[in-house]
Amino acid sequence: MALLGNLIKTGIELNQKLSFDLKSSAKQQEDQLISLLNKAKSTAFGKYYDFNTILKSPDPIKEYQYKVPIHNYNQIHERWWHQQQSVEDITWPGKPPFFALSSGTTGKSSKRIPITDDFLQSMREVGSSMIRSLPNYDFPETLFESEMLMLSSSANLSKNEQGHLEGEISGINVSNFPGWYDFFYRPGKEIASISNWDDRVKRIVEEAPGWNIGAIAGIPSWVLLMLQEVIKVHNLETIHDIWPNLTVYASGGVAFETYRKDFEKICKKPLTIMDTYLASEGFFSYSTDPKSMNMRLALSHGYFYEFIPFDERGVDDFGQVIDNPMTLTIDEVEMDQDYVLIISTCAGAWRYMIGDTIKFTSLDPPEIKISGRTKFFLNVVGSQLSEEKMDEAILAVSDAMGITVNEYSVSAIKDEKGAYVHQWIVVSENEIDEKSFAEQLDEALKDANKNYNVARNKALKEIRVRAIGKDLYHEFLEANKKKGGQIKTPKVMGEDRMKEFLDYTS
Incomplete structure (x- = not known):
């Protein structure tokens, strides 16, 4: 196994050295928009907003911003997305095989976000880019011999009467893992498919002694609860008493800092915390630097980004986006300014306001941190x-x-x-x-x-x-x-x- 860990680590390091993009951030983003417009130009949305004309423009970004309005969820769902549940080629070619149900932090009912095959592939590619950053951390070879525990929502998806499958995005991702993931993924699809949270955690706790966990991923509040239960049931002092190779925790969903002390209490040795920005609408950024929780923006993975200043240029006194806000592209942003994030994606989201605010902590390469939610203002x-x-x-x-x-x-x-x-x-x-x-x-x-x-x-x-x-x-x-x-x-x-x-x- 030591030889296997060395081979895997060496392979990742070599892949990192061979993977580079000489294009500027602005050029990468322009290429992404053109690719998205080309793919969707024959859809109902593409025809309505005349993507063909946008593509012929000498400045396709400006033309796109002029022709296509900014959408919130209700606007794009009521006019476009709800049709995609039964009709093909609405905002993206074909009919989405999945719809992600949002976790419902804002609003009383779940949102339904279309999930296409292209979108699932883009999320896997961002995950691969994150893996290629691991050599920056100089992790021990034992990490590459261990398993990864992903605490997702249930992978037991429900079938909608119109034929597609529904569930939260993490459950959809797990249900689409290729078979070879079984080599390192825990708790495995069987346990991940248990719908009841308490029953799922109970099975994880039961199986924990048989696993060699080196990395964990999930939302801090629930990961912490699960780890505390493992420690309690098995009468441990720390989680490292059962998983000595646990080295990495990939956080996401909420800010980690309010949980740091509680994580430190249950660990014998320090964990490397890697932050991620993974939402129902996309996997947008991930940590690449062991000295920072800032996240590298995914520029060439099926997403086009725009940024609205979270001040009088873009929002009103209640944090709501105004009519005709200032809208910037990746080459126009500044450091330490709050921006409302606007996305266009290979799931058929077009100038979609995801509801998060971000700040740039670096411009070259573009790195961000999440500063809040527009509705948490x-x-x-x-x-x-x-x-x-x-x-x-x-x-x-x-x-x-x-x-x-x-x-x-x-x-x-x-x-x-x-x-x-x-x-x-x-x-x-x-x-x-x-x-x-x-x-x-x-x-x-x-x-x-x-x-x-x-x-x-x-x-x-x-x-x-x-x-x-x-x-x-x-x-x-x-x-x-x-x-x-x-x-x-x-x-x-x-x-x-x-x-x-x-x-x-x-």
Whole structure:
């Protein structure tokens, strides 16, 4: 096995040296758009927006932006995507064999995102690019002899009455793994197909002693819960007592930093954390540098990106994209500016607003970090709090108080006198002095955001904190059918939803 690990590592290193693209980022992106337009020019969408004329333009990017409007999910679904469930050649050639059901962090019902064969291939290619970056990390050869545990949603897909299969994107990916993945993929398709989350984790825990796990991938909250259960059931001190070769954790879905301390508690040796940006709409970026959590943008994998400044040039005071926003391409962006991400993909998404905001941490090569969700922007009374600023404040207060807070939710609600307050619910295993936490959180947010400071002196009268344990939090998620391997819960809630949460935890 040592020889096998050496051969695999050497092969990846050689592949990395041979894999390079001399084209500029702008040229790579222009090529991607032209390829997408050519492939879809005979679809209903391509004919309606006259892709043939766009392709003949001396500046196809500008012509594309002029002719094709920006879409949110409701707009593109109601007019185009819902037809693809029964009719071919709507926004992409053929009829999608799968539709991804979103995890529902925003909105009450699941979205249905078309998943084409070209799209699945693009996601595999981004994954291959990520693997080619592994030599940057100088991992031990034992990692390349071990197995990878991917904590996905259920791979037991449901068949829609119109013929396609439905499930969350991670379950669709797992169900389409080639047979040779069985050599290293755990828990395997049989266990991954168990629909009930608790039953799936129980089987993983039972099988854990027989596996040689070197890498884990999944959303931090659920991965942490699963690892803690393995440790508890097998009476271990750390997860390395059962998986000594565990070296890498590929995080994704939510910011990792609020979970770092809890991961460190259950590990005997440090894990290398690699961040990924993998959504129902695409696999857009991944970490390539051991000294950074920043992610390399996938430029030549079936995606064309546009960027709307998350300020008065692109959004209103509530974080909603304005009419005719400034829209930039990869060669026009700046460092450390929040942008609303707009994508066009080989699944038939055209100028689609995914709902995330990103920042560029490097321009050459293009590297990003996710700074938040457009709908997780709290600005009811002018506080202008982004998810990034809220995460930073939660971390600062947690460190100051010597505690860990993994999850939180916040809402602007009216108190008994009709004045607005910010109601927070924080989730922790530690005992928390709610009054002290609220005071320190208030000060941290004032220091981080001048608009919040102004709001606190005017319309925002108070900040309230309720602390709950993880067991109660998971009970609430289960009661609302939001428990599972790829479920992400909203950090910013509407007033009615927060009151429901408060009632449940009282």
